[in-house]
Amino acid sequence: MKFLVSAILALSIVAPSIVPAAVQKRAKAPALTEEQRIVHVLNRLGFGPRPGDVERVKAMGLEAYINQQLSPEKITDTVAENKVKDLNVLNMTTADLYAKFPQPGQLLRQLQARGMLPAEVAEAREKRDQPAQPGNPLENENYRKVLEEYYRENGLQRPQRILVELQASRILRAVYSERQLQEVMVDFWTNHFNVFAGKGADRWLLPAYDRDTIRPHAMGKFGALLQATAQSPAMLFYLDNFQSVSPNMRPRPLANPQQQRRGINENYARELMELHTLGVDGGYTQKDVQEVARCFTGWTIFQPRGGAAAVNAMTGETARRTAGTFFFNARTHDDGEKTVLGHKIPAGGGFKDGLTVLDILARHPSTAKFIATKLVRHFVADNPPKSLVDRVAATFIKTDGDIRETLKTIFFSNEFNSPEAYRVKIKRPFELVISAIRTLGADTNGGPGTHQWLARMGEPLYGFQTPNGYSDAAESWVNTGGLLERMNFGLALAGNRVQGTRVDLARLTNGQTSQSKVMDEALKTILAGEISPSTRETLAKQLDQSDPVTKVVGLILGTPEFQRQ
Amino acid sequence: MNRRFFLKSGSIALASLGTSLSTPSFLERVVSGANAEGGKRKTLIAIFQRGAVDGLNMVVPFGESSYYDLRPSIAIAKPQTGNAETAIDLDGFFGLHPSMSSFKPLWDSKRLAIIHASGSPDNTRSHFDAQDYMESATPGVKSTPDGWLNRYLQAKRDRDETTFRAVAIAGKMPRVLQGSAPTLTISNLSDFAIRAGKSSANLQNGFEAIYAQKTNDALANTGRETFEAVDYLKRVNPAQYKPENGAQYPRTPFGNSLLQIAQLIKAGVGLEVAFTDIDGWDTHVNQGNARGQLANLLGQFSSGIAALYQDLGQRMDDVVILTMSEFGRTVRENGNRGTDHGHANAMFVLGNGVRGGKVYGRWPGLKNDQLYEGRDLALTTDFRDVFGEIAVRHMHLEKIDRLFPGYSAKQAQFKGFI
Secondary structure: OHHHHHHHHHHHHHOHHHOOOHHHHOOOOOOOOHHHHHHHHHHHOOOOOOOOHHHHHHHHOHHHHHHHHHOHHHOOOHHHHHHOOOOHHHHOOHHHHHHHOOOHHHHHHHHHHOOOOOHHHHHHHHHHOOOOEOOEOHHHHHHHHHHHHHHHHOOOOOOHHHHHHHHHHHHHHHHHOOOHHHHHHHHHHHHHOOOOOOOOOHHHHHHHHHHHHHHHHOOOEHHHHHHHHHOOHHHHHHOOHHHOOOOOOOOOOOOOHHHOOOOOOOHHHHHHHHHHOOOOOOOOOHHHHHHHHHHOOOEEEEOOOOOOHHHHHHOOOOOOOOOOEEEEOHHHOOOOOEEEOOEEEOOOOOOHHHHHHHHHHHOOHHHHHHHHHHHHHHHOOOOOOHHHHHHHHHHHHHOOOEHHHHHHHHHOOOOOOOHHHOOOOEOOHHHHHHHHHHHOOOEEOOOHHHHHHHHHOOOOOOOOOOOOOOOOOHHHOOOHHHHHHHHHHHHHHHOOOOOOEEOOHHHHOOOOOOHHHHHHHHHHHHHOOOOOHHHHHHHHHHHHOOOHHHHHHHHHHOOOHHHEO | OOOOOOOHHHHHHHOOOOOOOOOOHHHHHHHOOEOOOOOEOOEEEEEEEEOOOOHHHHEEOOOOHHHHHHOOOOOOEOOOOOOOOEOEEOOOOOEEOHHHHHHHHHHHOOOEEEEEEEEOOOOOOOHHHHHHHHHHOOOOOOOOOOOHHHHHHHHOOOOOOOOOOEEEEOOOOOHHHOOOOOOEEEOOHHHOOOOOHHHHHHHHHHHHHHHHHOOOOHHHHHHHHHHHHHHHHHHHOHHHOOOOOOOOOOOOHHHHHHHHHHHHHHOOOOOOEEEEEEEOOOOOOOOOOOOOHHHHHHHHHHHHHHHHHHHHHHHHHHEEEEEEEOOOEOOOOOOOOOOOEOOOEEEEEEOOOOOOOEEEOOOOOOOHHHOEOOOEOOOOEEHHHHHHHHHHHHOOOOOOOOOOOOOOOOHHHOOOOO
16 A cells, blocks of 8 residues: 555646545455566566566665656666677767668669779679579579678678667667666657668668667657657658658759659658647648648758768768768758648748747647557557546646656556556567566577567567557457467577577576476566466476476466566 | 357368368358358459569560660560560560460460559659558558558458468568458468477467467467467478479479468468569669560569469469559660669459450550650559459459548449459
């Protein structure tokens, strides 16, 4: 009860007018035990407990733990930062990424244009395009080798490497970071402001998106986050705004018709309102979409595909630091008067037009409701309780979109702490993978071994094509193919068959040797002992088999219970 | 949430069909090829050529003099009897690329139809956007949450609700199948199992026992269905598959995908929508003509589809194969003996129920003033009219008003290839 009292106190500080009177009355399902509340918080504010976490939180107090998680900047995070320190792409500018990870076709064309293409590379490329024997791609294989050699000699790497390192950083931080809530919010906003790595230049633009756009604002003000995404080259490319120009702009003769700018593009304007702020029923019209698109004309990217960054770097020319960065092109901006959601935006606003739109949207009541609904769905239940959504939206409005305060309203709410919310959310594959690695105290390099499993289960990071991002509701994840791969993942992880990830099951079971105690330890660690008697019986049958610990742990990771959080 | 694959007790009776009284009606229907409504189960196999195939060298308008003017080094020569490096004459105006000779018998027996100058009305020349639009079937609208084949599944309820109703043989779920109706994405049928070496069977039993306990739980129900499907597929034994009628699939990932689709159809698992793709069509440099990279790929593409047709034999009465690609390529060849991103393209439709042996769609011509934006083949058939015709006339979807949001597909616009 102590927790509930302090929860009410905390809530009353945030929003004194909305203390729920129902808190004491509610007694239908038995209230969560202290241990369950801790497990619940570790699951929802983070990616599940590691061995010993429950005890650690118990010792410091649950409320203190939640408050600590709400201030990630005060948490030292040496272990996680050490884990990612060798992932070079994280600290590189976009211009450097273009220079060091060039796309082979583009690089070879540029080398050829400058007469720098080595004869053997040119020859291998030429032969690659000649007819090979059907079913015998030897020439292609040779071309690949020659290219690889050329890349190695010049200190270059294939662009695929960027995404390997970026994904690894997300996995490593989710597994090892003490700032668990920060990582949960990074995941949340990365989905909310989804960008697909497979779209054009976006794979070069994503490291900056994670580092400079999402992370600094993940727990800050929504308005600042929104503006950061609007100006991010990753989003400008993904939703085409970088090529949206005023239909009235002065034409400039362009050599290549493929680069011909095609006037205004409404994609960003539409998704900005439908998916980033107001929601589909948020009260905007097609006319608003057109007007918003006009406001954002000229918001573009300098050298969106990197220009000749790689060749320039190889010839020692001073690399342009600006390749792949945001810039406002006044020449292509539609500077006439606009009306957005009833607000008149006078002519001549230039760059400020876009900022005005973002400000209108960030403060709009529909945005508060939309963001509150998504947050409550993520943290509490697939069908967000309306009472809580209303209170969360009220906090969002009152605090001018302060994400931290908004989250506080959720975490200290009666709904969040109710037994109805306990272990009801189906983990998304990312949550499953991270929580499984954490619960076993496994060691991972976050490399392709884990990426492949995420892809098989249906959630490759940065691999969601459409702008709505991965779903947060069970119905998207409970399907035959996905479930089978979840079970296979559990078996592979327990059996040390996930490349780059090692599990020491002997340590996990606390050195127990009696087999039934081994099982009890495993169940205690992985599911806090919460499992049906019949499942326990099924697991016990495995103890007569060879390699029982691996099997029991693999099966536990594949139970319906472990798919939930 | 009460989908049931079929009762386990019944699945054993599969081999001796019709003799067992315990066989559930669903299994009977599925195995006999009937659906719950009593009609024959129809199947669509959709194949995506990712990267934008050069439709003008695939289905060659050799009757157009501009075609030869604009393509000095990569054009396919006019048909010439006895010369295997010239276009394969279809109707005196159009010809197939010479590497696609395996399509000729299907054309001659009127089982292959072509819709030329077809595609998306949107003018994007981005692969990503154009594929997105073709799969969502909402050109110009990115936020459409589902693909058109998934909307088909939603629109036509299947009372059998088989796990294998819609299957993509692919590494990841294609956009076209995304949506609320359940679908399955498998890269390899033999991977659809518990994979733990020698312990697999033992562990599967363990999982089955665990998932058998809970009732009224979506996760547990799905778990039970999963194992029913796994067991059934095991009995079908995909590793031992032998194609029929002497069909020889190309030994490539694409050939292997088609072979697995044939397996599923023959296994009688109730497959209604199958999807797979083949990439590498983005021929900006050294495209080749009668030989070269495009020739190799078209050879693999057509011989794979012809093998699938041959393998399925009489089953092609109830199957339609449809091919598509996101946009065509420039009519003019570029400075690298290749072609760049263009507009309209050609689609193939194959099946015993297809009115083949004809090139459908109005041909817009290739003269300068006939080109789209001065450079590309113009569009005369919206791809949604092609999809719509298949959905209505082959798959017997009654109402297509929700299949293509924002577009009114009308029977009057159908080309009549079915």
